[in-house]
Amino acid sequence: MRLGKYSIGVGDRFAHQGEAQLRAIMKANQTGLDISPVWNKSNREHIYVHTHPADVRKEADAAVAALGFTGKYFVDADHINLTTVAPFVETADFFTLDVASFIGKPSASADVKAFVESCSKYKGEFTLPGINTPFHITNALLEEIASKFLAATQQASEIYQFLKTSKGEGNFVTEVSMDEVETPQTPLELLFILKMLANKSVPVQTIAPKFTGRFNKGVDYRGDINQFAKEFEEDVLVLDFAVKEFGLPTEIKLSVHSGSDKFSIYPIMADVIKKYDKGLHLKTAGTTWLEEVIGLAVAGGEGLDLAKKIYANSYNRKDELCAPYADVIDIDVLQLPSVEEVNNWSSQKYADTLRHIQGNKDYNSNFRQLIHVAYKVAAEMGDTYTGLLEKYADVVGSCVEENIYERHLKRLFNL
Numbered sequence: 001m002r003l004g005k006y007s008i009g010v011g012d013r014f015a016h017q018g019e020a021q022l023r024a025i026m027k028a029n030q031t032g033l034d035i036s037p038v039w040n041k042s043n044r045e046h047i048y049v050h051t052h053p054a055d056v057r058k059e060a061d062a063a064v065a066a067l068g069f070t071g072k073y074f075v076d077a078d079h080i081n082l083t084t085v086a087p088f089v090e091t092a093d094f095f096t097l098d099v100a101s102f103i104g105k106p107s108a109s110a111d112v113k114a115f116v117e118s119c120s121k122y123k124g125e126f127t128l129p130g131i132n133t134p135f136h137i138t139n140a141l142l143e144e145i146a147s148k149f150l151a152a153t154q155q156a157s158e159i160y161q162f163l164k165t166s167k168g169e170g171n172f173v174t175e176v177s178m179d180e181v182e183t184p185q186t187p188l189e190l191l192f193i194l195k196m197l198a199n200k201s202v203p204v205q206t207i208a209p210k211f212t213g214r215f216n217k218g219v220d221y222r223g224d225i226n227q228f229a230k231e232f233e234e235d236v237l238v239l240d241f242a243v244k245e246f247g248l249p250t251e252i253k254l255s256v257h258s259g260s261d262k263f264s265i266y267p268i269m270a271d272v273i274k275k276y277d278k279g280l281h282l283k284t285a286g287t288t289w290l291e292e293v294i295g296l297a298v299a300g301g302e303g304l305d306l307a308k309k310i311y312a313n314s315y316n317r318k319d320e321l322c323a324p325y326a327d328v329i330d331i332d333v334l335q336l337p338s339v340e341e342v343n344n345w346s347s348q349k350y351a352d353t354l355r356h357i358q359g360n361k362d363y364n365s366n367f368r369q370l371i372h373v374a375y376k377v378a379a380e381m382g383d384t385y386t387g388l389l390e391k392y393a394d395v396v397g398s399c400v401e402e403n404i405y406e407r408h409l410k411r412l413f414n415l
């Protein structure tokens with residue numbers, strides 16, 4: 001099973017926006033592109049929202065049928081591991097093997113030795129096609145890389161073997177993710193991670209490294225844009241080399257777990273994939289949940305009241321809600337409006353504060369990050385929340401569609 005060249009992960013926490021998301025992708029595809037939608041949802045999201053992996057399959061199939069979409073589409077068991085994968089086996093056809101927690105775990109010295117030996121031809125001055133500065137590869141460096149990543153790739157191999165047995169070889173897309181860590185992986189590390197995966201016969205089709213910089217939830221990239229550009233380009237070259245050299249699947253591509261809305265790096269990624277004629281998988285998730293809240297605010301009436309209630313609960317429970325996401329948010333509490341203030345806001349004021357348009361004077365990235373991590377609050381509201389999503393489906397859906405098309409796909413594909 002092969003993913004198309006371009007694919008976008010559209011998470012949808014409450015499973016009501018499948019059609020709106022697909023409309024945005026189909027609109028982009030009308031320009032001649034062939035972007036595959038991938039509905040991704042992690043185990044954590046399922047637990048918070050009380051959904052089951054089968055719900056995502058249902059949503060995806062229903063959206064595709066309703067809109068008559070004829071392209072490829074996928075359902076991604078996002079960030080699974082050996083203990084959480086089982087419930088996803090039946091209905092997912094894309095698996096993100098999250099092995100980040102195994103980085104740095106020890107491996108048997110014989111395994112390390114075997115890996116180092118398998119890399120002997122790269123020792124000394126090693127030039128990777130397209131990268132001007134040669135790398136100096138020593139035994140010590142290879143051992144260091146093995147001590148960081150060999151156990152993680154072994155884990156990827158074990159999850160892959162489990163899936164191969166339970167789903168059958170070739171019946172699913174394999175992604176390996178190492179993005180949920182503090183320290184970025186360098187392009188050279190990525191090269192040897194791919195070598196390890198190839199040695200272990202894991203046919204990785206997308207790989208999600210941790211890139212340099214901060215990928216805070218729902219807001220723009222923070223970090224050194226030039227460093228990101230250099231690293232991203234080198235990673236693309238590394239993948240190209242790995243296909244030819246290690247025999248990995250020819251369609252392999254980078255998967256950028258964006259945490260949504262990394263608009264300032266979209267043009268960089270667009271340029272690089274165009275320059276080398278490469279594919280890309282971009283994951284978003286929470287951006288759609290935020291558009292639901294925006295849509296409710298825009299709808300006014302009960303919708304606006306509920307959006308205000310969501311903020312009040314988020315504000316009052318911010319410590320609890322932020323704790324699991326501490327590494328991927330930067331909220332300046334002093335910049336958060338008070339609950340009383342927000343309760344007096346108009347639809348427009350609320351939407352402008354939350355919607356990710358950086359030039360808007362009311363846009364507040366602190367407000368946005370807080371709501372981003374507060375979907376649990378809406379989940380607790382149960383039918384009250386989803387009932388209003390249904391009541392105001394037109395307004396909410398148009399916000400979701402506009403966001404994916406205007407702010408994401410247009411920037412990513414130069415539309």
Ligand SMILES: [Zn+2]
Pocket residue numbers: 079177179180208257
């Ligand atoms: Zn991720």
